[in-house]
Amino acid sequence: MSALEPLLEFLSIPSVSTDPTHKEDVRKAALWLAERLKERGFYTELHETSLHPILYAERLLDPKAPTVLVYGHYDVQPPDPLELWESPPFSPTLRDGRVYARGASDDKGQLWAHVAALEGLSARVNVKFLVEGEEEIGSPNLLPFVRAHREKLRADVVLISDGAMFAPHTPTLTYGLRGLCYLEVRLKGARRDLHSGAFGGVAPNPIQALGWILARLKDEETGRVLIPGFYDRVRPVSEEERRLWPPLDEALLKGELGVEALPGEEGYTPLERLWARPTLDPNGIWGGYQGEGSKTVIPAEAGMKLSMRLVPDQDPEEVASQVEAYLREICPPGYTLEVLRLHGGKPVLTDPHSPPMRLMAEALEEVWGRPPVYAREGGTIPVVAELQEVLGAPIVLLGLGLPDDNLHAPNEKFDLVNLEKGIAVLRRFYGLLAGAR
Amino acid sequence: MSALEPLLEFLSIPSVSTDPTHKEDVRKAALWLAERLKERGFYTELHETSLHPILYAERLLDPKAPTVLVYGHYDVQPPDPLELWESPPFSPTLRDGRVYARGASDDKGQLWAHVAALEGLSARVNVKFLVEGEEEIGSPNLLPFVRAHREKLRADVVLISDGAMFAPHTPTLTYGLRGLCYLEVRLKGARRDLHSGAFGGVAPNPIQALGWILARLKDEETGRVLIPGFYDRVRPVSEEERRLWPPLDEALLKGELGVEALPGEEGYTPLERLWARPTLDPNGIWGGYQGEGSKTVIPAEAGMKLSMRLVPDQDPEEVASQVEAYLREICPPGYTLEVLRLHGGKPVLTDPHSPPMRLMAEALEEVWGRPPVYAREGGTIPVVAELQEVLGAPIVLLGLGLPDDNLHAPNEKFDLVNLEKGIAVLRRFYGLLAGAR
Incomplete structure (x- = not known):
């Protein structure tokens, strides 16, 4: 897959935002991504902050065409405990159709699907990118940035891939975050x-x-x-x-965690405890x-x-x-x-049946051959609530990862089939969106 | 003080028994001490164990004279947290009449007083030394050694300085350990x-x-x-x-700990909680x-x-x-x-009024100008119960340290006045013991 080689390069940059000794690496990841967007016809701006830079990029084809804002983050969690990694966290390694590296799924791999999907795209859609390096530390600088650049960021749809499908081979649309x-x-x-x-x-x-x-x-x-x-x-x-x-397949979940019970708040199902408690x-x-x-x-x-x-x-x-x-x-x-x-x-709930959600559902069904499931997620993307409040545009959360991706843990991975299908889904979505206008 | 220089050398050996990377340093401390005892006319034996060697030494002058067995340990606690030391833990430093180093009080400084007290001693007393390198890890090899060498270790008195005086300038005889x-x-x-x-x-x-x-x-x-x-x-x-x-001066203790209360088991005084609970x-x-x-x-x-x-x-x-x-x-x-x-x-209680305790009380009063107080200690010396059981000889616990010596903590220290008076007390005790026979 031609999209894979640059991703391996991206993953080899140890952009750990919480660790001051990696400050230059975080910057390097931003600059690397900006170059890849320039190669694809984007105008880019690197906005300095008190900590890690914010990358804004745009490719505006037609003021009458719909505009999509893609959000992602190029920073990653710390890799420790290092001794539990089977291959070094910043030496991306391919095994069994997966790439293993810190950030493979969260969020470099998913973000990269959005960049790769634009290669030679014919659909008339304006695309903006908003990419930060502080997601893993709570986006302290991005939230004020969004408020200050409301006009620049204006879009008809906000597209975010920083989450997981409900299960393997199960296209998923996410409408809630904790x-x-x-x-x-x-x-x-x-x-x-x-x-x-x-x-x-x-x-x-x-x-x-x-x-x-x-x-x-x-x-x-x-x-x-x-x-x-x-x-x-x-x-x-x-x-x-x-x-x-x-x-929820509780037996599968128990097997994955290696536990015999799923402990938690009395009186609620495991799924409700994960999504809504x-x-x-x-x-x-x-x-x-x-x-x-x-x-x-x-x-x-x-x-x-x-x-x-x-x-x-x-x-x-x-x-x-x-x-x-x-x-x-x-x-x-x-x-x-x-x-x-x-x-x-802040927690988020979006409308699972908004017009762009319906288009994405169509694209998912075409590529995967089955309709998506609708899910909340237990994780947090701090900027989503802010984008929802400030921009007022419908948000589409398209998780491309899997529940067993080992986010924030040793041996984080990303399945290459999800990268490939993710790119195809996004290209189909842009086509549908251009036609829908 | 001529006894000081060798002590500084002893303290500069990082003999941390719990840390495998310091195994050779622990051995070095044993060999160093054996040399100092040889210089003072002792015959020495280094007994290898599965971990750190046991040093046995004897200077037998007269089969009719009383025999004293001195116990001590040449291993020390780990020095961390290192960043809280005002001078490096294994670079002994003199400040305000004290020597600061890991092991200064526990137990190298106190053990050294016993070695220095024998310099040119005229009293006719047989002296044996039993010194281990595993006190800080529970004396796993010393306990079987004591049982196996009951005859060799036979003595009329067991002398141990691995504790503290009740307060500064307060000569103290200890009759209990937790x-x-x-x-x-x-x-x-x-x-x-x-x-x-x-x-x-x-x-x-x-x-x-x-x-x-x-x-x-x-x-x-x-x-x-x-x-x-x-x-x-x-x-x-x-x-x-x-x-x-x-x-117990509770205000002083609170001041030393930097606390406003002395929390502990309901219904008992602080002293009872320290000594007998x-x-x-x-x-x-x-x-x-x-x-x-x-x-x-x-x-x-x-x-x-x-x-x-x-x-x-x-x-x-x-x-x-x-x-x-x-x-x-x-x-x-x-x-x-x-x-x-x-x-x-095991915890220990000894007879506070045994004949050698009475002699030591006399020596303490002569040197310090005041009679000793009788105290228990909250700490543990694992071998004492074993020596008491196996040898059956009266035990004299003569703590030379102070309560604020920072044992097992950063900035451990030993007051030089305690070293000096300790040596004088021990020399006087040997004199009284030789005369008492």
């Missing part, structure tokens, strides 16, 4: 690390205190989040919407001695990363305030608590 | 790390589960350890013993993303180091079994629990 509220919690006890023999019995232990806090954040029996007000704004799922949902998960924890063998220390500090996935109509800022207030309330006496708000993103 | 049970707990959930958006709501989270487990190990309100049977064998403190205890403390915890910024991962694994300080008549093996059984009972479903027993040590 939001995110991501915090760091730091707890301090004594002034310094202490010997557990000399001081055990009178010293505060921040690790123990984090345990008490975690147990008060989520109920062990019911799986319910215990933060007051957390569920207040959660919109219930209508019967009509529920009928739209495909059946908010969650709370600690994403990292640290404190004291983590090396080989034993060290009898009571650490002065411990900390954790804590995130909540949100659903309409929860608001990330409001949830962050609820969590922070509750943490201050439940923090045991004798500890100093610090809460950092790392990033957030 | 024991230790140290475990590592590992928890596995899904087969691999998971994206918290794609799987949050159906995935086990081992960090959250560790939180639930920690909350069930120790009660937040009462500070009581919740492990069934844990307190069953705890010997209550007699009124007679309690009258022996010096008053068992504790439970997580000493380290890890799992998920610990780097800068955010990563939205649900980790496949998390773990912690967990230790219990024990008091007479608790038994480390029995407690380990109690903890392990309880952990299996409270581990939430859907997780794989692994418990590793890292090390242990």
Whole structure:
């Protein structure tokens, strides 16, 4: 596939946006992409920000033709734990019809399908690209950029591929995303690390205190989040919407996770818990001695990363305030608590039956030979809610990845059949859109 | 002070017993010490073990003279967190009448006082040294060595300096030590790390589960350890013993720890909690993303180091079994629990009024100008219970360190006045012991 070679080049750039030592690599990825768009007749602008640049590009053929805005991101998650990768994360490797690399599915591979689809496209459609390097850290600079460049970004459709199909060989249209509220919690006890023999019995232990806090954040029996007000704004799922949902193959999901049960909030099906219920998960924890063998220390500090996935109509800022207030309330006496708000993103629901969604459904059925399923996704793309609010254009979420792509984990991969069919679907969509006007 | 220069040399050897990369350094420390003892007329033997060598040395002057066995250890704790040291841990540095280095107080400085005290000593006393390199990892090879060399180690008194004085300028005789049970707990959930958006709501989270487990190990309100049977064998403190205890300066202790309260088990004084009550403390915890910024991962694994300080008549093996059984009972479903027993040590009580304790009290009063206080210690020296059982000789615990020596923490130090007075006390003790026979 001629689209593959440039993608391997794109994937070999370690554009880890959260890691300051990779700042130049993130920039390199933006410049690389700009070159590929120029080769395809685009005018490009690199907008500097306080951190990573935003790439804007446009190919305007006809003011009367419909305009599509494509959003994607060229940054990737950190690759650690490195030792669990079967091939190095930034040496893209082909195995069994898949390309393995950090960013293969999230989002370089999917973004690349959109660039490759434009090669020699005859359909009269104006295309704009908005590509950022800060998606994995919550798009702090993109959100104000969108508000400031409302006119430039104006479009009839917003096209986004930064998600997954519901299952292999199952064309999927996504109409909902969860939001995110991501915090760091730091707890301090004594002034310094202490010997557990000399001081055990009178010293505060921040690790123990984090345990008490975690147990008060989520109920062990019911799986319910215990933060007051957390569920207040959660919109219930209508019967009509529920009928739209495909059946979830729970046995397959258990097999994929290697688990015998799917633990979660009592009273909801696994699919509802993934798509329409908010969650709370600690994403990292640290404190004291983590090396080989034993060290009898009571650490002065411990900390954790804590995130909540949100659903309409929860608001990330409001949830962050609820969590922070509750943490201050439940923090045991004798500890100093610090809460950092790392990033957030609003949840999204779009109209599954908007005109461009109907055209995309047609394109999917033609290419895959079967109609798409309609799905929400559990993940977050912070800019989507913003694009929806600011541009007011219908949004089409076309996930090209698969649920087992190992996003944010070792051995991330992207199936080449999805790249190939994705390009074909997009070319067909542009054709339908040009004809529909 | 002429005793200082060799000590600085001793302290510059990074003999971290728990870290395999320092195996040769641990050996180097043993060889260095053997040379210093040879210089002082000792016959030495280096006994190889499966890990770090045991140094035995003897200077036998007269079969009719009393024999003293000195125990100490030449291994040290890991120095991390390195960034909190004001001078490098293995570049001993003098500041304000103290030497700063890892091992300065625990135990190289105190052990060195015993070697230096023998320089030109005229008292007719036989002296044996038993020095190990595995104290910080629970003395796994020393305990069988003591049982196997009962005859060789036979002595009238066992002298040990591996602890602290009750307060500065307060000569102290220690008659009790806590024991230790140290475990590592590992928890596995899904087969691999998971994206918290794609799987949050159906995935086990081992960090959250560790939180639930920690909350069930120790009660937040009462500070009581919740492990069934844990307190069953705890010997209550007699009124007679309690009258022996010096008053604890709680304000000073709070100031030293930088805390406003001394949290611990409800219903006991801070001193009793430090000396005569068992504790439970997580000493380290890890799992998920610990780097800068955010990563939205649900980790496949998390773990912690967990230790219990024990008091007479608790038994480390029995407690380990109690903890392990309880952990299996409270581990939430859907997780794989692994418990590793890292090390242990039995608690000790000795007779505060044995004949050699009375002689040492006399020596202390002569050198310091005030009688000693009688104290227990919260820490553990695994071999002491073993020496007591196997040799049957009275044990004198003469702590030369101070409570603020930063044992097992950054900026460990040893006060030179304690080195100097310690040497003088030991020389006087040998004189009294030779005369007493």
